[in-house]
Amino acid sequence: MLDEILSYHRYMTEALLLVMLLNTVVPSLLKHNIEKMIFWTRIGYFAFWMFWSMNIFAGLIVFMFTGRALTSSVWSMIAVSVLLGVIEAYRAIQIRKLWMRGLDAGRFSLVMLGLEILLLVMVSLFAVQV
Numbered sequence: 001m002l003d004e005i006l007s008y009h010r011y012m013t014e015a016l017l018l019v020m021l022l023n024t025v026v027p028s029l030l031k032h033n034i035e036k037m038i039f040w041t042r043i044g045y046f047a048f049w050m051f052w053s054m055n056i057f058a059g060l061i062v063f064m065f066t067g068r069a070l071t072s073s074v075w076s077m078i079a080v081s082v083l084l085g086v087i088e089a090y091r092a093i094q095i096r097k098l099w100m101r102g103l104d105a106g107r108f109s110l111v112m113l114g115l116e117i118l119l120l121v122m123v124s125l126f127a128v129q130v
């Protein structure tokens with residue numbers, strides 16, 4: 001049972017990574033059609049928050065039911081979860097501001113997503129090793 005919850009936590013991490021990767025690709029593929037680009041960017045925000053919250057929820061369940069200690073890997077996962085939320089919210093706010101000024105937000109969005117992906121991969125490698 002606990003193994004299943006831990007696997008679920010890992011699947012949610014993988015799903016979150018997949019959403020982030022899609023968010024780097026899909027809007028730039030739709031650059032020629034502004035309406036579609038805005039629509040899919042918004043779907044991307046929604047998918048991020050969905051998997052982000054399910055991942056945190058699964059992590060909390062693992063933590064509570066396994067009675068594991070607050071090790072450095074768990075602390076780093078909590079810190080990265082908060083950081084990911086802050087970066088994603090900042091990304092969405094800035095993209096909106098850039099769009100309202102008629103500017104291209106593609107490069108800014110890519111940098112933010114790159115940072116998110118890097119953090120997620122690093123904390124996952126750390127969690128698996130420790």
Ligand code: HEM
Binds near residue numbers: 055056060077081128
């Ligand atoms: C960005 C957020 C997070 C990522 C990427 C992440 C990733 C991972 C990964 C890859 C594992 C190893 C899974 C395995 O061994 O199969 C893991 C284990 C675990 N995670 Fe997370 N996690 C995140 C957030 C959280 C949160 C918010 C909590 C809540 C306290 C949490 C609690 C745990 C616990 C207790 C384990 C088991 C650690 C152990 O085996 O000692 N995680 N996580």
